[in-house]
Amino acid sequence: MISPMKFHRFDCQHPVVVVVMVVASLVASAPADAASLKLGDMCRLKGQEINTLQGLGLVVGLRGTGDNDAAPTARALSRMMQLMGGPMAVDSLGQLDIEDVAEAKNVAMVFVTAKIPAVGAQNGDLMDVTVNAINAKSLEGGYLMMTPLLGPRADNPTVYAIAQGSIRLSVDGAATSATIQGGAKMEATVPAAFHDDGIITLVLDGDFASFDNTQRIEDEINSLSALTLGDSGRFSGGGFSGSDRPRAQAIDQLHVQVEIPSLYRDSPIKFISLLLNLPIQLASHSSRVVINEREGIVVIGKDVEIAPVLVTHRSLRIEAGGVAGLVGVNDKANENDTAKLKNLADALNALDVPTSDLIAIIKTLKRKGDLYGEVVFQ
Structure with missing residues (x-):
């Protein structure tokens, strides 16, 4: 499908109307592979805290x-000097007399x-x-x-x-x-525990905490029944079987519990090394817009769409999506066609429209319900 956008810039001093046609070719293609990270880059083990x-x-x-003239300081100093053998005066009740150090x-x-x-x-x-x-x-x-x-x-x-x-x-x-x-x-040893009675609890970093990611981690770990740790320290064919198979359960959007297989009960470090090197396919954020107004930064995912709309902003008149009268460019266009937000941003950038104006347009589209995606402000 081809989604056209039509732009008009009005000059207040000249009656000339400048029309810029931007045609975005939205050729259907196979989605790109989702990005992946090692599990150890997404989480820490419970017990491994500062x-x-x-x-x-x-x-x-x-x-x-x-x-x-701080009485608590005088009392603490008197007590310290007494413990170190200093000759400190006491009152009639046998309490330390802080008058000697009150003016320190x-x-x-x-x-x-x-x-x-x-x-x-x-x-x-x-x-x-x-x-x-x-x-x-x-x-x-x-x-x-x-x-x-x-x-x-x-x-x-x-x-x-x-x-x-x-x-x-x-x-x-x-x-x-x-x-x-x-x-x-x-003066004491403080060990950092990494498992509790054969159970490892993974705690996701805040940037990755979501129900979708914990479910993905659970699925990836539970699919290791036909894999084991090879001599190279990476996954290879071999086989977990029966009680040797790792079992994971997502507890919430932040925690995943993993049972150490019996094969690794005597060497849990080896299993943890295997586990933290497990690649995890991340959820796509291609339908998200992130805006940093202070720095003037807008990051637009490739799948963010906008409804067929007419936007008038300052000297611009913007028609996006399926617009009647453009059948010569796209004979399949109709009023229900959508356009990509990134194409609108590219066209505005070509017209030297400031980033602040783009942010204002995005806010308005989102408020009206004509922007199909998540908008995050930083």
């Missing part, structure tokens, strides 16, 4: 930019964090630390005293790491935020 350790610490050695201006209470990578961490590993002031004006020149780092759950008092060291401000960052490279030493 974890955050956190704690409250004290930074000393500041240049008068610490916490002023070179000390600041800070919030300390460190991230455990998705692969886990071993006892003795060093990790970078981020330090953020709570009340201080600046952390420049400070030193973080020994600070225990706990896990993200407040009900678990386990100390996973100890942080300390000279802090460093970023060149263009705030003076109240700093880092310590390799400033946290792991």
